[in-house]
Amino acid sequence: MADILHRVGIRASADAVYRALTTQQGLAGWWTSQTKGDGDQVGKIIEFRFGAGGFDMRVVTLTPPMFIRWEVATGPEEWLGTTIEFELKQDGEYTIVLFKHLDWKEPVEFMHHCSTKWAIFLMSLKSLVESGKGNPDPHDVKIDNWN
């Protein structure tokens, strides 16, 4: 198994970051404009669509405003069986986000791409919460020939 890990610090309250991770409006503001559904209750499905495809996430754990876990319900084959976690904690004026995309079967080239792309989207989350403006798909920063 292989994992993608990231850490960003956001100058805002944990509540503000949590909202950006659990509401349609928040998620559409940093990950993809084509987001359908809120992620504010366990069991809910959030639909994320991109130019090239998309994912459905099932919310499986919520501990407001400190922890969120999603399971990939549908998506590209490499994402099936993987889990995504956001752990939030306060550190001075920052809310630290520890991000994990866990349990990739193999460290395939697509995983390398997704790792870099997650960093870009987490910086978009930081920007959204700090300044009110993120860079969600299709306005996201492009990293390679895949996106």
Added chain:
Amino acid sequence: MADILHRVGIRASADAVYRALTTQQGLAGWWTSQTKGDGDQVGKIIEFRFGAGGFDMRVVTLTPPMFIRWEVATGPEEWLGTTIEFELKQDGEYTIVLFKHLDWKEPVEFMHHCSTKWAIFLMSLKSLVESGKGNPDPHDVKIDNWN
């Protein structure tokens, strides 16, 4: 063991990317302005210094212009025993860089930070090679309260 993986695509020749990864001028243009030494021969040591500390890397493998491997010679405790690889390959008009920072003993919080920070620096490498201007330390994009 845990690994950091990334993928960026650079609209330039593999030779140009390889130069940015094996010369003092190139490395100082995207990673840290305080770079001392070239990385163009196996056995050489490159010194990288940042505001908060630094690393010395030993060049252990070179296959111009497609593969570079460094061992961490000195650096923070968590980096000792780890290895850094850059694999380059052509894909249409892009040179794809598959980056690996391998063999972390534990997936500590500092590893989460370094994973995001590597993505930022690889985007700086892309920018340097494509446009002539990167964002090396101390002009790098800050991601959290650690840097």
